[in-house]
Amino acid sequence: MTDPILKLEHLHKRFGRATPARDFSMTVERGEFFTMLGPSGSGKSTVLRMIAGLEYPDSGSIVIDGRDMTSVPPWDRHLGMVFQQYAIFPHLDVAGNVGYGLRRENLSREETASRISELLTLVGLEGYESRNVNQLSGGEQQRVAIARALAPRPAILLLDEPLSALDEKIRREMQDELRSIQQRTGTTFIYVTHDQEEALTMSDRVAVLNEGRYVQCDRPEQIFHRPRTPFVARFFRGCNLLSADLDAQGEEVRMTLAGESLMIDRRGGARTAAWWRCGARPFRSGPLLRRRGHRQVTG
Numbered sequence: 449m450t451d452p453i454l455k456l457e458h459l460h461k462r463f464g465r466a467t468p469a470r471d472f473s474m475t476v477e478r479g480e481f482f483t484m485l486g487p488s489g490s491g492k493s494t495v496l497r498m499i500a501g502l503e504y505p506d507s508g509s510i511v512i513d514g515r516d517m518t519s520v521p522p523w524d525r526h527l528g529m530v531f532q533q534y535a536i537f538p539h540l541d542v543a544g545n546v547g548y549g550l551r552r553e554n555l556s557r558e559e560t561a562s563r564i565s566e567l568l569t570l571v572g573l574e575g576y577e578s579r580n581v582n583q584l585s586g587g588e589q590q591r592v593a594i595a596r597a598l599a600p601r602p603a604i605l606l607l608d609e610p611l612s613a614l615d616e617k618i619r620r621e622m623q624d625e626l627r628s629i630q631q632r633t634g635t636t637f638i639y640v641t642h643d644q645e646e647a648l649t650m651s652d653r654v655a656v657l658n659e660g661r662y663v664q665c666d667r668p669e670q671i672f673h674r675p676r677t678p679f680v681a682r683f684f685r686g687c688n689l690l691s692a693d694l695d696a697q698g699e700e701v702r703m704t705l706a707g708e709s710l711m712i713d714r715r716g717g718a719r720t721a722a723w724w725r726c727g728a729r730p731f732r733s734g735p736l737l738r739r740r741g742h743r744q745v746t747g
Contacts, residue, residue: 453480453636456474456510457509459509460472460508461498467660468495469491469494470491472660474655479636481639481651482636482653485654490657493640500525500529501521501525505518512527528597528600530594534613536589536596537581538581545581549597553600567599570595570598571625573595587621590611594626598629598635605637605638607626607638607640609642610639627649644684652667653665653666654671664680692704
């Protein structure tokens with residue numbers, strides 16, 4: 449049984465000649481680490497901003513936890529957001545930053561201090577309460593931003609390329625940390641990135657976006673091993689696509705590739721052309737995506 453916490457239905461958004469959302473529909477399950485992946489201009493950040501209420505769709509609806517939030521202002525949506533450039537307050541210490549989101553919670557001073565301490569332990573910054581944020585590293589500042597966003601216990605945490613400003617080593621460490629934080633809190637994460645490795649190693653499901661639509665939404669291993677379109681296959685590094693001609697013959701299909709023919713099992717309806725993806729290299733992903741292989745890309 450599914451338990452959706454977010455439903456986007458037929459969102460459309462236009463900026464002049466650009467249309468970053470075209471009849472965009474998507475469902476995110478409660479407690480899921482869901483990633484929107486795509487190149488620059490694919491519409492992923494615009495969709496995230498519409499979920500947050502920082503942009504309003506020209507048409508369509510946004511339903512969060514069973515409530516229509518399409519026209520609700522961002523401060524009434526009970527969402528947290530982590531930005532690429534941290535957006536922490538330089539005039540407040542670490543505790544002041546983390547506790548900022550608790551000001552509307554009507555907590556006592558002791559309850560606020562306890563919640564701040566709990567969150568700093570969660571993000572690996574225990575004992576940092578009185579630190580000046582300007583003296584923290586980039587990774588530590590981003591941890592403060594994550595703790596601040598989680599402080600009010602949001603229904604969904606939105607993350608807009610939060611690791612892209614960090615160097616390679618810190619970014620890899622933060623990938624593991626973010627996944628661990630999401631699993632420990634059970635908070636629904638909606639993550640935006642253009643980095644394929646981040647999407648594949650961290651997510652429960654990935655939606656690959658292109659020109660305002662998602663072209664495939666699936667588990668990471670399915671996205672990688674069985675891309676549904678040439679665009680998805682090309683988007684991942686280390687792939688070669690070869691054009692093949694198909695000729696359906698009863699229960700089999702004759703495939704002609706680079707002047708050679710062979711018979712393969714028939715998949716789906718008859719087609720006259722397909723793409724064959726070969727030589728895909730696995731990403732750093734633990735148990736996922738270890739095999740090299742050759743896969744048919746339908747479309």
